[in-house]
Amino acid sequence: MKLKLHIWRQSAPDVRGGFETIAADNVSAHMSFLEMLDVVNEGLIAEGKEPVAFDHDCREGICGTCGMMINGNPHGPWEGTSACQLHMRAFQDGDEIWIEPWRARAFPVLKDLVVDRSAFDRIIQAGGYVSIRTGSAPDANAVPIGKEWADEAFDAAACIGCGACVAACPNASAMLFTAAKVTQLARLPQGQPERYERVLSMVDTHDSEGFGNCTNHGACQNACPKGISVDYIAQLNRDLFKATLMDRPDEAAV
Amino acid sequence: MELNANIPEGPIQDKWDNHLFSMKLVNPANKRKYSVIVVGTGLAGAAAAATMGELGYRVQVFTYHDSPRRAHSIAAQGGINASKNYQSDGDSDFRLFYDTVKGGDFRSREANVYRLAQLSGNIIDQAVAQGVPFAREYGGLLANRSFGGAQVSRTFYARGQTGQQLLLGAYQALERQVHAGTCVMHTEQEMMDVVLVDGVARGIITRNIRTGKLERHVADAVVLATGGYSNVFFLSTNAKKCNVTATWRAHRKGAGFANPCFTQIHPTCIPPSGEYQSKLTLMSESLRNDGRIWVPREAGDEREPQRIPEEERDYYLERFYPSFGNLAPRDISSRRAKEMVDGGHGVGELKNGVYLDFKDAIERLGERVISERYGNLFAMYEKITGENPYKTPMRIYPAPHYTMGGLWVDYNLQTTVEGLFAIGEANFSDHGANRLGASALMQGLADGYFIIPMTIGNFLAGRSGGSGDTAHPAFAEAEDGVRERIGNLMGVGGSRSVDSFAIQLGRIMWNECGMERTADGLKDAVRRIGELREAFWADVRVPGKADDLNQELEKAGRTADFLEFAEVMCYDALARDESCGAHYRPEHVTEEGEAKRDDENFAHVAVWEFTGVGREPKLHKEPLAFEYVKLSQRSYK
Structure with a gap:
């Protein structure tokens, strides 16, 4: 099939960008979306032009590196699918496709479709872990965990950190990302000792990184390639509320 | 090039304990005087950096990704072995050791493999304590499955995303240390060369991927955790950025490269669909627990799979290997698939695959159970091929997947260059000529959490810390x-x-x-x-x-x-x-x-020394002695 692509081109973070229209004439329905971009890039290189910069790595939907707005949808039209797993049979001959980077103040554009998502790492640094020392763990079966709880922790842990939730949100909020980690650890006995400190600290960092607040649009859940539920944001809010009210040891002692 | 494996004395089950006792220690107060560079943030690198940071060393961590969580360990699907014997089915450290040496076709070092088996249980404890959501039974205990030809159920798993969950555990441990200030994380920095001062590794040169700027970094030791080189085949299951640069640059600086030809071809990947194919996607071989592999008996049979009656199907693995059947080891299953396709029995539009069929399993267990076990894999398959594996058999074909070869290391995981260590897939140490399923995660984490943080102390103890200078x-x-x-x-x-x-x-x-x-x-x-x-x-x-x-x-x-x-x-x-x-x-x-x-x-490790580009490298040999495992012809009949 033949497609008309409108791709965001921006040579550097502080340079004004714009759409460039590029014809993709040799597209097979079996190609992945990124393979289609590979072919486009090979064409640009042959013409002596600079190829389109885009992030990608595993190309099997698990590393979370790829991400782009495709016709206004994070990762494109397929539900529960990252851009690398989107295949061209989703499109028809003659389609026009608009391809843009994630848009959010906390995710500045670096070049073309590549954005800086390091704010996510800093949210995890703020408490997205269990403080366990290597080698001092008890036997793995010492604490049984009901299957339902373990399963729910897993559902929340499935987040790949791609940033689609932020791109989808009208407030550019990263609450779904933050809530997924908070919920995973809140569902497990191992996460209990630091549960309330964790949520306070992670939400603090979330806010200071420039992400917006959650106002319950739910666009994040629809955009998430891993089906992370907005219910976890409710869970986060419950924990946050409780944490702000509960009697906790002195900050200095924590 | 001197190849001293430095294997500790004593019976095999005591070697690591003896070594831990005989190694020199760095006083807790002195650890902060020493700095260590870790390149790569996969399971091995992230685990090593987090643990060394926690011990008190100053750790500089490098990845070319935008976040340490992107490392390719994240894509491992199937599981991780450990000799916990939670299923009481006769497993033990010795059995896991024995299976691994035998599975590697007797081309690995006994002492290293035994240590790996010994440490395997600690990894599971560690991961569970971090909040890694492994699969569980209704009673709340951890679930296990048999994987990749093992005759005991020793594989722990987290749906089809075991690598992701283990890596996120290690990543979070690393970010905790970044927060504590013991690890400094350098993202989007690609290692371009190792720097040797008087023959000892003292630093690296990196290129900042965002700006192209070259940077110098100095430390008291350098640890490479940079993964494998399957992308030499271009089409492989590895992520697009996986490469050989870090280990190859180290090799050019004097690190021996061991068994580079030992590469693993994974039997269950989705076959290529055209010339534009950019990578191959693996379907976890756990699928072989319930799927049956077959091809049409008649070469060139064009019929839809459902129209081919039972008696005209060749379940060739069950035919060749009645006791192992569809669970025959990876190398054997791969070669047999190639034999079938080369013989004209290939299926699919390009006739480049074999069927992996779940019809019988769905009839036996129901679609719900199959979906619970493999749901995400089936969904991934359908996205890629447009075919529904609940209705029509999957098409699979072998693809390059893992490289057993890597930088030669001794028992301490040190390369032939003093002060340069290699861990995880980047080294050659434990898998011999063939890696068993679910043992890559085990090795990466054993190296990272439990081995290198100890052996590096022994290396650093005799040295003055912090003496390096990038002005050298x-x-x-x-x-x-x-x-x-x-x-x-x-x-x-x-x-x-x-x-x-x-x-x-x-x-x-x-x-x-x-x-x-x-x-x-x-x-x-x-x-x-x-x-x-x-x-x-x-x-x-x-x-x-x-x-x-x-x-x-x-x-x-x-x-x-x-x-x-x-x-x-x-x-x-x-x-x-x-x-x-x-x-x-x-x-x-x-x-x-x-x-x-x-x-x-050929009962040796082949270790190659660099002699110049385009010149035949020089071969050295580390002989392998087998005291505990009896050399035998593998038979999976």
């Missing part, structure tokens, strides 16, 4: 070399894209050094690789600028290194004039058609 001429020399090479790549100004060369190299390697290697083919491959390398340096086109985010330049540097490395792989495959494990020379086959080892002449 060795740093300037290495940086100049990197700058010159980048200038050369940018300066060729040819007509062909980087990928066109990478694809061509991949075809040579897949055809001549893939599932089957012949002496004639390998000799020819060495010649063709040399020609291709010359063509690359005469005609490659790298657009853009060097001091910018330039993904083509990144690829060009990695491809240039693959074009040097590929030769040593072929030399190694040629020199190893036997078949063993995944290394299959049709000249050496048993009457049953299996790999035929030559223990008299």
Whole structure:
């Protein structure tokens, strides 16, 4: 099939960008979306032009590196699918496709479709872990965990950190990302000792990184390639509320 | 090149404990005087950095990704082995050790493998304590499954995303140390060279991927956790950025490269669909627990799979290997699939696959159980192929997946360069000629959490910490070399894209050094690789600028290194004039058609020394002694 692509081109973070229209004439329905971009890039290189910069790595939907707005949808039209797993049979001959980077103040554009998502790492640094020392763990079966709880922790842990939730949100909020980690650890006995400190600290960092607040649009859940539920944001809010009210040891002692 | 494996004295089950006691320790208050560079943030790198930071060392961590969580360990699907014996089915450290040495076709070092088995249980404890959500039974205990030919259920798993969950555990442990200030994280920094001062590794040169700026980093020791080199085949299950550069640059600086021809071909991947194919997607081999592999008995049968009656199907693995059936080891299953496709029994539009059929399992267990076990894999398959595996059998074909070869290391995981260590897939240590399923995660984490943090202390203890300086001429020399090479790549100004060369190299390697290697083919491959390398340096086109985010330049540097490395792989495959494990020379086959080892002449680790680009490298041998495992011909009948 033949497609008309409108791709965001921006040579550097502080340079004004714009759409460039590029014809993709040799597209097979079996190609992945990124393979289609590979072919486009090979064409640009042959013409002596600079190829389109885009992030990608595993190309099997698990590393979370790829991400782009495709016709206004994070990762494109397929539900529960990252851009690398989107295949061209989703499109028809003659389609026009608009391809843009994630848009959010906390995710500045670096070049073309590549954005800086390091704010996510800093949210995890703020408490997205269990403080366990290597080698001092008890036997793995010492604490049984009901299957339902373990399963729910897993559902929340499935987040790949791609940033689609932020791109989808009208407030550019990263609450779904933050809530997924908070919920995973809140569902497990191992996460209990630091549960309330964790949520306070992670939400603090979330806010200071420039992400917006959650106002319950739910666009994040629809955009998430891993089906992370907005219910976890409710869970986060419950924990946050409780944490702000509960009697906790002195900050200095924590 | 001296190859002293430094294996501790004593019976095999006491070696690691004896070693822990005899190693020198660094006083807790002194640890902060020592700095360590860790390159790579996969399971091995993240675990090592987090643990060394926690112990008190100052750790500098590098990844070319935008976040440490992107490392390719994240894509491992199936599971992680541990000799917990939670199922009371007769497992033990000794059995896991024995299976691993045997599975590796007796080409690995006994002492290392035993230690791996001993540490395997600690990994599970560690991961569970971190909040890794492993699969559980209704009673709340951990679930296990049998995996990849094992006759005990010792594999722990987290749906089809075990690697992701274990990596996120290690990543979070690392970020905790970043928060604590013991680890400094350098993202988007690609290691371009190792810096040796007076023969000792003291630092690295990196290129900032965003800006193109070259940087010097100094430390008291350097740990490479940079993964494997399957992308030498271009089409592999590895992520697109996986490459050999870090280990190859170390090799050029004097680190011996061990068994580079030992590469694993995974039997269950989705076959390519066309010329534009950029990578291959693995379908976890856990699918083989319930799926049955078959091809049409009649070559060239064009019928839809559902229209082929039972008696006209050839369940060839069940036929060849009645006791192991569809769970025959990876190398054997792969070769048999190739044999079927080469014989005209291939299925799918391009006739390049075999069927993996769940019909019987769905009838037996119901769609819900199958969906619970493999739901995400089935969904992934459907996205890629447009076919629903609940209704029509999957099509699979082998693909390069893992590399057992890597930098030679001793028992302490130190390479032949003093102060330079290699962990995880980047080293050669534990898998011999073939890696068993669910043991890569185990090895990466054992190296990272439990081995390197101990052995590095022994190395550092006798030295004065923090004495290095990036102003040393060795740093300037290495940086100049990197700058010159980048200038050369940018300066060729040819007509062909980087990928066109990478694809061509991949075809040579897949055809001549893939599932089957012949002496004639390998000799020819060495010649063709040399020609291709010359063509690359005469005609490659790298657009853009060097001091910018330039993904083509990144690829060009990695491809240039693959074009040097590929030769040593072929030399190694040629020199190893036997078949063993995944290394299959049709000249050496048993009457049953299996790999035929030559223990008299090849029970050794082949370690290669760099002698110059395009020159035959020098072979050294570390003999392998087997005291605890009885050498036998593998039989999976």
